[in-house]
Amino acid sequence: MADLFGSIETNATPPERADAPLADRLRPRTLADVVGQEHLTGPDGAIGRMVAAGRLSSILFWGPPGTGKTTISRLLADAVGMRFEPISAVFSGVADLKKVFAAARDHARIGQKTLLFVDEIHRFNRAQQDSFLPFVEDGTVTLVGATTENPSFELNAALLSRAQVLILRRLDAVALEQLLARAEALIGLPLPLTRQAREALIASADGDGRFLLNQAETLYSVAITEPLDPAALSALLHRRVAVYDKDREGHYNLISALHKSLRGSDPQAALYYLARMLTAGEQPLYVLRRLVRFASEDIGLADPQALVQCLAAKDAYDFLGSPEGELAIVQACLYCATAPKSNASYAAQKAAFRTARDTGSLMPPQNILNAPTKLMKDIGYGAGYAYDHDAPEGFSGANYWPDDLAPQIFYTPTDRGFEQRIAERMAWWDARRGSDEAE
Template identity: 75%
Template sequence: MADLFADDVPPPTTVHEPAADAPLADRIRPRSLDDIVGQEHLTGPDGAIGRMVAAGKLSSLILWGPPGTGKTSIARLLADAVGLRFVALSAVFSGVADLKKVFAEARQAAKAGQRTLLFVDEIHRFSRAQQDGFLPYVEDGTVTLVGATTENPSFELNAALLSRCQVLILHRLDHAALCKLLDRAEELTKRPLPLTSDARDALVASADGDGRFLLNQAETLFDVELEEQLDPAGLAGFLQRRVAVYDKDREGHYNLISALHKTIRGSDPQAALYYLARMLTAGEEPFYLLRRLTRAAMEDIGLADPQALVQCLAAKDAYDFLGSPEGELALVQACLYLAVAPKSNAAYSAQKTAWRSARETGSLMPPAHILNAPTKLMKDIGYGKNYAYDHSVEGAFSGQDYWPEGMTSETFYEPTDRGFEARVRERLAYWEEMRREKRNPSDEE
């Protein structure tokens, strides 16, 4: 592959001080790893990054975390901390030609004794083939790769690439970390934000853990001359509301639907309603949620409350009839009904067990006495012989054996003692006792 690399390469990408008129988020970027806020579990002395810096040896990394949590700043400062040449690419705007050029430059720099840290933002946007292209250069030390992603690496990155990198998880910035960013912004601009204390808290809450978004909003406030401080209501009118971070085909989608399902299963109507609201306000398709609620009704409630399924189907019809936003109340009602209903997964467990048994015994014929005999030949060979019509028997229960010959009866459905299933349990026990008595008349004595 030596022919890919030129003898003369451009100088490495360097990090410049931001211009005086640069966006506030750029001007306030941390100057050292100690200035990173909210990620002390990584950058502190006992954190993975802190230990690497102390040892002066950096392994390839994947930084996984929400937007605006410091991934780019950490990568840049890591290069400074361990003396590596820093090169940055965005997977959104780069292709194979850009990668070849970077690797060629890194090879030339290595000959001069300068190792390269290659930072790839949004690394999950590269195709699987492009991700494979990193492997030889990471393995031979041409580059130390630091990739940044907002998506779960387990789903979005090749296993081969993941096996060569350490995945570090960045936390969304908490209230204290975001307040530190505002303090630094006020110190840099030498101006206080024109906000009341409550409005300042509301501004921090609106950032939803995203430091970059918070600083952009703060810059908007710094850029205007206000005669009086804004209260929360004034702030809401002044700034645009932030759209919830939510990709319907990404991990955040599956995390929230998992949370909704499990809070329903855990009988917590308040938390269930919260996650339902999170998804609806973020733009989730209501019919998707209705399908998931219906699934929960069957999987986690079943016959403990047969009305749960009815409530979900009625909610679907109501939403279909009313549309949004009026119809969303039907989803709320169904969600709350499921959360407060008695729980049972007996039907769900019965399905799995019965399916397994059917696969194992699928060639066995039902007993002849319960087979229809539409022809004389079928009657002659015993189809339908001695069948007991239950409605003609006392108690409408014959107690006949309905299992295939050569197969003993199995128990798939075991109702709980909760809700309606408690009555079903009693009924099954009664039938089982009658069945035993009919098959063993001597036991009646």
């Protein structure tokens, strides 16, 4: 899918098609016209430096839709005098690639270098990605790939090692406002919106310039006599669906943001990311599983009720379904965000498991072994076991560790929440255990 963005001057050469979409008519003519990506296209940016040197390396553009990947690639080829050859991984196969490479070699013989632009490059399988390598290495093509997905996950390591990854930013409000102003200059009419509605239109674009211009074009195509307010604008335009792939990086980014907001005890941010996921179509049970995990990993015994709340929210959602059951998920989220935090249980698990793997063959002390047979009793199983309920204060202070393993400390409760009381209990037991050993 092609994208942008920037503008043309009003005295620029008219487009060939007067009926072309507004976004295409506003396609920039030079890299200087591109908005929102100055960190790349400016004099100190990677693209600016390449153009100044007149020499390109292979590039992978990574960024959300509507931020300029296709347009920048085309302008980059123009800026350094290269032949621009675009293909899409959605519509192209091995036969198409062979034709592209053959044509690139023919042009190379007459001194014409080829910039091969591959849109949605992550959609090529691993074997297809490998097919680029020899032609990139021998200089037949300079590869410029575009992807909305994290290259670390979607592209071969060999391909990544031969290309520079450049990150395109989602367009901010300033850049999107520039696009609207340029659209108004091209059309010769202001958008029929109040100031608040204009701000709402920009916010609805979620950083996607093409989407914004398509919405602006819709407004221009409708007879509107009075400027629309936000409510009227919302009624006229279709609601934008959140960009969210449940099996891709967006999914992992948001669940990471939710988890870390909970850990940082920010209930407002946690609720925001929870809402982002649920309104974008995430499975509520997936979110609930993560909340249950969080209750054990990051709260633990600092507030034992956190795990109860999360499991109760799961039961409530199972019982009510959507949308009523989502309120229980919100309740669990807010409980976890505002609960005292401790990873002492999590740290204890990792330490205990590590020691168990290292010492897994050690026999427990005989005094705490069961002796269901006479033979086992005769060889000392259970001999000398101190029954704690019969001991003073219900505590015997006996040793429960294998003879060849010194007592270990895995769990160290914090001084937060309920763990403060647990720490007091453990200190009380340790004091008596120490006095028993001294005697």
